[in-house]
Amino acid sequence: MKDLVIDREEDPGNKTSQRTDVSTSRTILNVRHLDIGFGDKHVIQDVNLAMPTGSIVSLIGPTGSGKTTFLRSVNRLNDKVSGFWTKGSINLLDQEVLSKEIDLLELRRQVGMLFQRPNPFPMSIKDNVLAGIKAHKMAPRAAYKEIVQDALEKVGLWKAVYDRLDDSPFRLSGGQQQLLCLARSLAVQPKVLLLDEPTSALDPISVEAVENLFSKLVPEITFIVVTHSLAQAKRISDYTMFFFDGKLMESGVTSEIFENPQMPETQFYISGRIG
Numbered sequence: 001m002k003d004l005v006i007d008r009e010e011d012p013g014n015k016t017s018q019r020t021d022v023s024t025s026r027t028i029l030n031v032r033h034l035d036i037g038f039g040d041k042h043v044i045q046d047v048n049l050a051m052p053t054g055s056i057v058s059l060i061g062p063t064g065s066g067k068t069t070f071l072r073s074v075n076r077l078n079d080k081v082s083g084f085w086t087k088g089s090i091n092l093l094d095q096e097v098l099s100k101e102i103d104l105l106e107l108r109r110q111v112g113m114l115f116q117r118p119n120p121f122p123m124s125i126k127d128n129v130l131a132g133i134k135a136h137k138m139a140p141r142a143a144y145k146e147i148v149q150d151a152l153e154k155v156g157l158w159k160a161v162y163d164r165l166d167d168s169p170f171r172l173s174g175g176q177q178q179l180l181c182l183a184r185s186l187a188v189q190p191k192v193l194l195l196d197e198p199t200s201a202l203d204p205i206s207v208e209a210v211e212n213l214f215s216k217l218v219p220e221i222t223f224i225v226v227t228h229s230l231a232q233a234k235r236i237s238d239y240t241m242f243f244f245d246g247k248l249m250e251s252g253v254t255s256e257i258f259e260n261p262q263m264p265e266t267q268f269y270i271s272g273r274i275g
């Protein structure tokens, strides 16, 4: 099998293994020597990775290994957390995310985020979908109706809500609320969606609906998904990155990570012995 090493030259001790193939595909996210901490706590250590455009990438690893901290750094959601500091580089869509000059509003339009628990805004279903469009002044009022329908159709929610667009979203089921949040993210045409355990609060049917949607939206959107479900990582992702104790321990094509893990920590984790 072709060796897909991108980083071993930077890790002569070979304590980690990165096999994500970036030689044949365009990279959307390039992270170099990333360190993150909160005060004295060093949470992410020297992470180097590259993610190919138009793929689904799962971030897996034991609790506390730094997956969420890493994910939130990609659209600068940690900025306001007390004691937060960072070093290194996160290059996304050819811009330096960690630069002081970056336009955070625009960054967050390009890089949407979906959380574990659906978080509809306290406004109507319709206004939820339009929230980003209005904030970014992306379309004239005359286009709103079409945008709402389009986004809700994309996530398969239109038929369920077309006659109650002015109602509160909080009467929708949990799965429907998550789909609504996805529709809100999609309306502003993001290039990347960051997903932090997006289906862990959903029933199996909703999980399937959301996962199917990810597959449909790729390759226009690149998905970076933190998941505790190894079955989900296997099912949906092209690439898998294994975090352990703040380090990116191993990464590569999903089938290779699961079938032929190189690092003992990865072997332990995927066989259910750490976690």
Ligand SMILES: Nc1ncnc2c1ncn2[C@@H]1O[C@H](COP(=O)(O)OP(=O)(O)OP(=O)(O)O)[C@@H](O)[C@H]1O
Residues within 6 Å of the ligand: 038, 041, 043, 061, 062, 063, 064, 065, 066, 067, 068, 069, 070, 081, 082
């Ligand atoms: N605001 C904070 N202040 C101090 N430490 C923090 C803060 N946020 C996270 N941490 C610490 O950073 C480490 C990584 O946490 P993080 O939530 O990124 O891990 P995770 O892999 O996503 O875990 P889980 O799978 O449980 O969600 C943990 O030790 C956590 O306690």
